[in-house]
Amino acid sequence: MPGRLTGSPARSQWALIGLLSVALAVPFHLAGVPAAFLVGPLLAGILVSTNGGNVRVPAYPFLIGQSVVGSMIAHSIDADIVQTFLDGWPLFLGVVAAILAFSSAVGWIMTRLQIMPGTTAVWGTSPGAATPMMLMAGAFGDDARYVAFMQYLRVVFVAITAAAISGFWLDPQEGPAPSRAWIHPIDWLAFGETMAISVAAALLGRRLGIPGGGFLVPLAAGTVLQVSGLVRIELPEPLLVVSYALLGLSVGLSFTRTVVLHALRAFVPIALSTAALIGFCGGLAYVLHRALGIDPLSAYLATSPGGLDSVGIIAASAGVDVPFVMALQTFRLFVVLAVGPTIARIIARATAKRAS
Numbered sequence: 001m002p003g004r005l006t007g008s009p010a011r012s013q014w015a016l017i018g019l020l021s022v023a024l025a026v027p028f029h030l031a032g033v034p035a036a037f038l039v040g041p042l043l044a045g046i047l048v049s050t051n052g053g054n055v056r057v058p059a060y061p062f063l064i065g066q067s068v069v070g071s072m073i074a075h076s077i078d079a080d081i082v083q084t085f086l087d088g089w090p091l092f093l094g095v096v097a098a099i100l101a102f103s104s105a106v107g108w109i110m111t112r113l114q115i116m117p118g119t120t121a122v123w124g125t126s127p128g129a130a131t132p133m134m135l136m137a138g139a140f141g142d143d144a145r146y147v148a149f150m151q152y153l154r155v156v157f158v159a160i161t162a163a164a165i166s167g168f169w170l171d172p173q174e175g176p177a178p179s180r181a182w183i184h185p186i187d188w189l190a191f192g193e194t195m196a197i198s199v200a201a202a203l204l205g206r207r208l209g210i211p212g213g214g215f216l217v218p219l220a221a222g223t224v225l226q227v228s229g230l231v232r233i234e235l236p237e238p239l240l241v242v243s244y245a246l247l248g249l250s251v252g253l254s255f256t257r258t259v260v261l262h263a264l265r266a267f268v269p270i271a272l273s274t275a276a277l278i279g280f281c282g283g284l285a286y287v288l289h290r291a292l293g294i295d296p297l298s299a300y301l302a303t304s305p306g307g308l309d310s311v312g313i314i315a316a317s318a319g320v321d322v323p324f325v326m327a328l329q330t331f332r333l334f335v336v337l338a339v340g341p342t343i344a345r346i347i348a349r350a351t352a353k354r355a356s
Helices: 010-030 036-049 059-075 079-087 089-112 120-125 130-139 144-169 188-207 213-227 237-252 257-265 267-292 296-303 308-317 322-355
Strands: none
Touching: 010 036, 010 237, 036 144, 036 237, 059 188, 059 213, 059 237, 079 089, 079 322, 089 120, 089 267, 089 296, 089 322, 120 130, 120 144, 120 267, 120 322, 130 144, 130 213, 130 237, 130 322, 144 237, 144 257, 144 267, 144 296, 188 213, 257 267, 267 296, 296 322
């Protein structure tokens, strides 16, 4: 395939992308790789784009994919999680502030050393919001390709570490949690309401010029409407797979050989920064266990730096305090989304001043 795609018809390129996406994503999914149906198409896009491909994901399918992912995260937030947060918000605020301060410091160091271009490292080290950080970095003018590399490498490391640690506490007789069914009865009214709200909110976010609005506005609208009981979010699994694939392809198809080589050269410092963040979060979990009596596995999963979906799956199968885990993970996600852009701008200005 190397050098053979230049000038080839778009239809042939899309056919190849489809075959590669399935060939990569399905084995990843069967092996339990987090976000397999995003990572597989992302890699497929990289293979095609770095070998002469020139197709791109159209704007509106990409926007719909963003809106579905925003609604998917909103779907994971319910009244139990909100109540758990309200009962212990000072604790959650302190833990999240500590994690965000440490990850920002790591991002600042990597930015100062120019391991990644611009302030990309700040988005890449943000804890527990892989897909949103990828989307928002691009919206704020940073390179989403490097952010995707950093974030999804960390997601894999975190998932493997969390799954391994949970194995020490998981009762073998409990077994894993059942996976989501691919084909199940659909509440068509709820699905129609979900899609209408998601797409309308995404279009509103784009119309208002909100950075990452195609993701953030559906997330905010879906959360408020679901927690208030006005809407029940219904998203069939095949639609989520397609949406993940669209986001992965959008980033993957923008890669070049230069970007790939730079990312691979930065693998060691990125891996070290990931290990440092996981270790820091593990230390916080130990403090929560010793000081407040929270069981160690619940504390570790709650503080683990993402992603929300993979940690949720592990928590559901490990017999831990799921509302506590998901409340802390969800709160951190919202805090990162709220302050991430501001932190990136502060670090960018500080780095520019020191360089001048």
